[in-house]
Amino acid sequence: MRPPAVAVGLALLVATPLRGEEAPRLLNPYERVKNGPPLTNVVHKMEIPWIWTKLRRPDHHPSARMPPLGLADDEARDVLAYLASVSDPGPPGPGWPTWAAKTFEEMSGDEAAEADALVERGKGVWGRARCTICHRVRGPGGGAIGGFVDLRVGGTDLDFASGRLKRGWLYDWIRDPKRYFPRTLMPRYDLTDDEVRGLVEFILRDDSFQPAAPPDGGGPEPQEVLGARADRTSRGRRVIEMSRCVVCHDIRGIPEVLPPQPEDPAPQKGTFEWVVHDRRCLTCHAVSGRGGTYAPDLTGAGSRLQLEWVREFVQRPDLVRPLSQQMPRFNLSAEEGALVADFVAAHLRASAVPDEIPGGKPREDEEARGRELFESKGCRSCHGVGEGPGGVVGPDLADVGGRLRPGALWQHLGSPRARNPHSQEPDLALGGDEARALAVYLSTKRRRR
Amino acid sequence: MWAALLSLLACAGGWAAFGIVLRTWVVEERGNGVLGRVLGALRRRAWSRAVLLAACALGAGAWGWQRAQAGDEPLEATPGGRLSRVRLPLPQGAPAAGGSALYIRHCAWCHGESGRGDGPSTAGMVPRPRDFVRADYKIRSTAHGRLPTDEDLFRTISRGIPGTPMPAWERFLSPAERWELARHVKSFSPRFENEPREVLAVPGAEASAERGRASYRAARCALCHGEEGRGDGPVTVTLDRQWGLPAPARDLTRGWTFKGGHEPADIYRRITGGMNGTPMGPYADLLPEGERWDLAHFVASLDREPEPPGDDSVVRAAGVGPDAAWPADAPEWRRVRALVVPRAAQIVLDPPLRWWVPTSDTCAIRAVHDGRAFAVLVEWDDATHGGDLPADGLVLRFSPRPAARPGPFLGAPGDPALLWVWQEGMAPEEWSGSGDERVEVLRARFEAHAAWSQGRWRVCFRGRAADVPGLVAGGPVPMLVSIQDGSRPDRGPWKTLPTVPVLLLEVGRGPAAWFSALAFGLGALLGGRWILRGVAP
Numbered sequence: 001m002r003p004p005a006v007a008v009g010l011a012l013l014v015a016t017p018l019r020g021e022e023a024p025r026l027l028n029p030y031e032r033v034k035n036g037p038p039l040t041n042v043v044h045k046m047e048i049p050w051i052w053t054k055l056r057r058p059d060h061h062p063s064a065r066m067p068p069l070g071l072a073d074d075e076a077r078d079v080l081a082y083l084a085s086v087s088d089p090g091p092p093g094p095g096w097p098t099w100a101a102k103t104f105e106e107m108s109g110d111e112a113a114e115a116d117a118l119v120e121r122g123k124g125v126w127g128r129a130r131c132t133i134c135h136r137v138r139g140p141g142g143g144a145i146g147g148f149v150d151l152r153v154g155g156t157d158l159d160f161a162s163g164r165l166k167r168g169w170l171y172d173w174i175r176d177p178k179r180y181f182p183r184t185l186m187p188r189y190d191l192t193d194d195e196v197r198g199l200v201e202f203i204l205r206d207d208s209f210q211p212a213a214p215p216d217g218g219g220p221e222p223q224e225v226l227g228a229r230a231d232r233t234s235r236g237r238r239v240i241e242m243s244r245c246v247v248c249h250d251i252r253g254i255p256e257v258l259p260p261q262p263e264d265p266a267p268q269k270g271t272f273e274w275v276v277h278d279r280r281c282l283t284c285h286a287v288s289g290r291g292g293t294y295a296p297d298l299t300g301a302g303s304r305l306q307l308e309w310v311r312e313f314v315q316r317p318d319l320v321r322p323l324s325q326q327m328p329r330f331n332l333s334a335e336e337g338a339l340v341a342d343f344v345a346a347h348l349r350a351s352a353v354p355d356e357i358p359g360g361k362p363r364e365d366e367e368a369r370g371r372e373l374f375e376s377k378g379c380r381s382c383h384g385v386g387e388g389p390g391g392v393v394g395p396d397l398a399d400v401g402g403r404l405r406p407g408a409l410w411q412h413l414g415s416p417r418a419r420n421p422h423s424q425e426p427d428l429a430l431g432g433d434e435a436r437a438l439a440v441y442l443s444t445k446r447r448r449r
Numbered sequence: 450m451w452a453a454l455l456s457l458l459a460c461a462g463g464w465a466a467f468g469i470v471l472r473t474w475v476v477e478e479r480g481n482g483v484l485g486r487v488l489g490a491l492r493r494r495a496w497s498r499a500v501l502l503a504a505c506a507l508g509a510g511a512w513g514w515q516r517a518q519a520g521d522e523p524l525e526a527t528p529g530g531r532l533s534r535v536r537l538p539l540p541q542g543a544p545a546a547g548g549s550a551l552y553i554r555h556c557a558w559c560h561g562e563s564g565r566g567d568g569p570s571t572a573g574m575v576p577r578p579r580d581f582v583r584a585d586y587k588i589r590s591t592a593h594g595r596l597p598t599d600e601d602l603f604r605t606i607s608r609g610i611p612g613t614p615m616p617a618w619e620r621f622l623s624p625a626e627r628w629e630l631a632r633h634v635k636s637f638s639p640r641f642e643n644e645p646r647e648v649l650a651v652p653g654a655e656a657s658a659e660r661g662r663a664s665y666r667a668a669r670c671a672l673c674h675g676e677e678g679r680g681d682g683p684v685t686v687t688l689d690r691q692w693g694l695p696a697p698a699r700d701l702t703r704g705w706t707f708k709g710g711h712e713p714a715d716i717y718r719r720i721t722g723g724m725n726g727t728p729m730g731p732y733a734d735l736l737p738e739g740e741r742w743d744l745a746h747f748v749a750s751l752d753r754e755p756e757p758p759g760d761d762s763v764v765r766a767a768g769v770g771p772d773a774a775w776p777a778d779a780p781e782w783r784r785v786r787a788l789v790v791p792r793a794a795q796i797v798l799d800p801p802l803r804w805w806v807p808t809s810d811t812c813a814i815r816a817v818h819d820g821r822a823f824a825v826l827v828e829w830d831d832a833t834h835g836g837d838l839p840a841d842g843l844v845l846r847f848s849p850r851p852a853a854r855p856g857p858f859l860g861a862p863g864d865p866a867l868l869w870v871w872q873e874g875m876a877p878e879e880w881s882g883s884g885d886e887r888v889e890v891l892r893a894r895f896e897a898h899a900a901w902s903q904g905r906w907r908v909c910f911r912g913r914a915a916d917v918p919g920l921v922a923g924g925p926v927p928m929l930v931s932i933q934d935g936s937r938p939d940r941g942p943w944k945t946l947p948t949v950p951v952l953l954l955e956v957g958r959g960p961a962a963w964f965s966a967l968a969f970g971l972g973a974l975l976g977g978r979w980i981l982r983g984v985a986p
Contacts (some may be wrong), residue, residue: 035692067687069672241735242669244684247696247728257723258731 026273028290029185031281034258036248037064037181042083043168043225044090045180050160052219060216063136063157066248075239081228082236086252090111090416091170094193095151100167104205117199118194122202125195130328131158133284136188137208151376152386154353172198187280190331191383272343279330287348295325300350300419304408309399322392352418353408359432362440370441377428377438387444394425399447410439464595465766502977509970551626552633559614564637576613584638596638598646602631619717626761655744661747664740673698673728678751681832681904684728690833690936696728700830704752705809711752756811756906758789758811760952764928766823777909778900782826787813790950792932797977810934818954820922824911825952829932832904836871836891839935842872843899846929847952850917859885867917871897873935877910912955925951976982 042051055076058066068378071079106188107115136157161170174196177186191199203209228236237253240246246351267273278281282291285298301310312318315337317327332340360438374380379397384390386398400409411418414435430438462483553562561567561576564581571578579586588605589597597605606627609617618627635641649717665671675681678701689695704711709719723731732741767785775781789811812829827843834841846858847867859952860866860882877897882888895912929949 035694065691067672067683069669069683161577200822238735239669241730243672244728244730245683245689259726422513 004167016247026276026287027267027284029183029280032293034183034248034250037184038250039083039245040250040252041087041180042089042168043080043087044092044166045107045406046164047166047215048225049215049217049219050164051080051083052076053215056216060213061157061160066120070242070244071239073218075236077225078232078236079238079239080220080225081232082253083251084225084228084242085233091166091168093171093354104365115205118198119205120198121195122198122200123206125191125199126202128325128329129189129191129199133325133328158203158209159327159433160207160209161203164215165204167204170203174199185280185283187283187328187330188278189328190333197228198233204311205228228371260354270339271338271349271371272347275332275336275340279332284327295327297420298348300353301352301399302344302346302348303353303355304404304419305344306402306405307341307345310344311337311440314340318431321395353405353411355405355408357410357439357443359436362443365439367444368441370437370439373430373434373438374441386447397442397445401443402446406439406443409442410435413438413442459461496817505977506970506974509973549633551622551630555618555622556630556634564634574614578615581634581637584640590892591646592649596640596644596646598648599631599635602634603627605755606634608629624756625761628759656752657743658746658750660740661743661745661750664736664744665747666742668732668744670744674701675832675904677903677905678702678748679830679832679904680832686832690838698729701751701755703746703811704749704755705757706754711749711755713742713745713749716740716748718746720748740970754789758791761788762790764788764814764816764825764950764952765924766818766825766952766954768955769817769819774911775909776900777826777898777907778902782815782907782909785815785826787815787828788950789813790930812930814930814950816952818914818922821913821915822911823914823920823938823952823954824909826907826909826926827909827930827932828905830903830905831934831936833936834901834906840873840875840933841906841935842870842933843906843910844871844929844931844933845869845910846931847917847920848927848929857885858882858929859888869893869895869897869912871899871908871910872933873899920952920954922954923956925953928952 027355046054053060054064054066055069055071056073058064058068097111099107099113099115103112104112122242150321169180174186174189174191177184178188240251244257246256247258267277281298284292284295286292287298289299313327314330315332315334317329319326374385380388380390381395382391383397384392386396390396404412412425413430414432416427417423466779483846491547516930519691552560557568558570559566559568559578560581561571561578565583566578567582568578581658584596586597586601589595589601591597591601605615606622607617607619607624609615618630622630671682673680673682674684675698678699680698682698685696685698689697697708703822706717709715719729721731721733723729736744762855765786765788791811812827813830815826819826825845828846845868847869848856848860849867856864856866859868859880862883865881865883868882870878870880877893877895879891879893879895880888883889885894894916895910897908897910899906899908901907914922917926920926926948
């Protein structure tokens with residue numbers, strides 16, 4: 001069904017930021033030229049047999065999107081040798097306890113208990129960080145970004161992680177993804193050393209991440225790759241150049257063929273732009289048409305959301321839509337939370353959203369009328385309000401007054417598809433006074449802060 | 450020429466006889482009724498009767514012969530199976546006349562009406578114009594003393610001869626007209642009919658191209674350009690289809706689409722210097738000079754379409770034996786001349802844009818018939834098919850109104866359309882439409898056979914001519930060819946279409962045509978005699 005023209009027009013108005021307020025130019029993480037990850041330190045990232053397999057048979061991994069290159073065994077060996085020769089001296093990452101290299105069966109009782117505790121901690125981090133939004137693990141779950149937004153940017157499938165990824169690299173990656181891959185869509189989570197170690201152990205040891213099929217045999221031994229002679233590495237370099245690997249991957253020492261990309265001007269630390277860049281907010285959210293579509297569009301969010309709620313939510317995301325996606329916990333500091341909230345309130349404004357409910361101060365009887373309307377219009381079938389029965393299809397309204405500004409509430413009730421043309425909210429064709437009464441009532445729904 | 454002579458004789462004889470009869474009628478049969486006068490005149494002048502009958506017979510014979518000549522040429526194997534503009538058919542319905550009129554208008558001033566190089570403006574002309582009757586040509590790709598190929602003639606007509614009064618006619622005449630002239634030039638010498646005209650080998654270039662084939666593999670060109678050079682390599686396909694980042698590699702089989710020229714030297718430079726901002730990087734440091742030359746020669750040898758398609762629009766279904774039930778990939782099809790037509794963008798109203806994403810910018814159409822059944826083969830390039838992609842498809846749309854422009858794709862009330870629909874992996878369907886909402890799906894009365902290989906579809910439709918309204922031997926029918934590429938959003942109006950060719954089942958030649966001409970003449974003679982005997986006392 002096509003939304004009425006008025007609603008579309010209103011949506012356009014709402015999506016237009018206020019004039020005079022210069023909106024910051026946020027970097028769109030989707031604008032990148034190369035699809036593949038950098039290969040410069042790939043020998044620190046993956047075990048040699050897996051690189052060997054990937055080079056010879058990219059389709060060994062069921063969802064791989066690398067073209068088959070038809071490399072002969074010798075050519076694959078040469079390529080590996082070259083990639084090793086341009087890597088930083090390794091291995092990366094911190095030191096590991098002695099049990100790290102053992103399987104659970106090989107560990108002593110104390111070691112197993114220690115490892116087990118770490119894995120459990122990692123499992124908790126995995127859930128809070130909502131890794132499955134982007135990363136597909138075996139089975140139907142996950143891969144939402146890949147499926148939802150843009151085929152180009154799905155997170156790596158992790159059901160091959162165990163035995164394929166190297167411990168030290170994984171630690172460094174989770175700590176600061178941009179150090180290895182400046183243009184990655186992966187956010188940085190402010191995790192503690194223990195949390196990262198837990199996540200690493202969980203990914204490397206949990207059964208869900210075991211590869212379904214082993215890597216191909218017959219590949220070179222690590223020593224053979226790492227200590228290859230110069231003739232071998234130069235042959236590998238030639239194969240890489242001829243195969244145009246640099247169209248998709250950054251590889252140290254190989255000349256570019258595509259136009260050079262300007263470096264991301266990294267925003268200044270301590271600014272809103274830096275938080276957006278660091279935490280990759282635009283992987284899921286969009287502002288003024290830049291960014292992803294997985295999470296709500298934040299254009300004009302400052303006119304809709306309560307400042308206090310934003311500050312709290314970005315630090316400790318709470319459930320808003322019980323049946324829908326949830327925001328991961330990025331562990332923003334209180335200062336960062338305030339920074340985000342202030343910026344959203346000041347800059348992400350929409351002129352079409354009134355600050356207050358039009359028609360003067362709310363009256364007592366209006367609140368009662370609104371409560372009545374809430375019951376009689378059947379709002380409860382989709383929304384909970386913190387008291388009595390309530391549905392879970394729509395957002396929980398127990399704190400809707402604390403979350404949304406009254407003017408935005410009023411506007412949404414009057415024309416539900418004004419801001420978001422795909423909103424599920426039914427248009428009840430409320431009269432002016434009805435919308436006002438309902439908005440007055442809902443504004444009173446606040447959780448104590 | 451004999452036909453023209455016979456016609457002339459017949460004409461002269463007929464007029465003479467008519468004159469005599471008229472004279473007799475006017476002078477000697479005054480007083481009788483009109484019919485009586487004529488018959489009387491004929492009775493009195495028996496010899497003039499014979500002349501009249503002979504004229505009729507001669508005229509009929511000449512007409513029959515011309516019909517026979519109007520048939521298709523025998524199928525020729527094209528050298529190396531080249532699918533090339535230079536092999537495109539020429540309009541043959543009235544070719545001699547067209548060619549000759551063009552010749553008189555543009556060429557005869559220098560080359561002379563009789564082709565002897567003695568036209569009215571040759572006085573003092575140095576060098577002298579070519580004498581087409583002597584058929585001794587300087588510019589050939591054949592051995593010394595041999596005749597030039599059709600391509601040689603076409604090239605000389607198109608590009609002219611610098612430093613002489615011979616201009617480059619490509620500035621003034623369409624490709625079709627230039628082909629007509631090439632054909633007319635050949636008609637001045639009977640040697641063109643049966644002398645071999647083999648193209649001289651260029652051993653250096655050929656050996657170099659052969660070495661280049663190995664370089665093509667070693668330099669991994671096929672990763673982007675594909676095994677057969679159609680621009681359908683795995684890197685190209687993956688970047689486009691899997692990542693949505695198209696970086697199309699050039700289709701090396703179509704020289705005319707090379708942006709920087711398709712001569713070996715152009716290609717050498719492209720290989721050496723690469724193309725900025727594309728995956729085609731420079732090979733100056735990767736391959737030695739000689740190898741780059743070999744590669745350039747090899748790439749040039751892949752070129753099957755050096756010239757862009759012209760404005761020909763007649764798909765001539767050659768008459769063949771009834772056993773021509775060839776599958777789409779049968780080598781026999783190679784011997785049938787192809788019409789290559791360009792595909793162009795549609796203008797779409799909603800959203801307003803010009804739909805400019807053809808996967809292949811030309812398609813090649815061939816057709817044959819045996820009097821009752823006919824078959825049409827359409828070939829086009831498409832790098833991908835099958836898997837989880839939407840199906841590729843082909844629609845032939847016939848309209849029974851031969852002269853009119855085709856109406857809406859699915860027909861309109863009063864302007865019906867017959868559509869033969871093939872979709873990959875589905876049974877063929879026949880649609881009868883008289884409007885977007887009024888399409889009837891019928892049981893297909895035709896067979897479809899499709900084959901995909903190395904980035905090219907070959908789809909063949911075979912059916913009975915009687916099932917296509919208006920399709921009779923010698924009568925052209927508009928046949929719109931709509932190609933659907935599943936990997937593109939080619940749906941509804943969102944697609945590219947070729948110019949609309951007409952399908953013409955050519956009148957077969959051979960014994961049947963000869964017998965019919967002979968029988969017609971004989972019949973006229975005997976019938977005339979019988980009628981005259983009957984009215985004679």
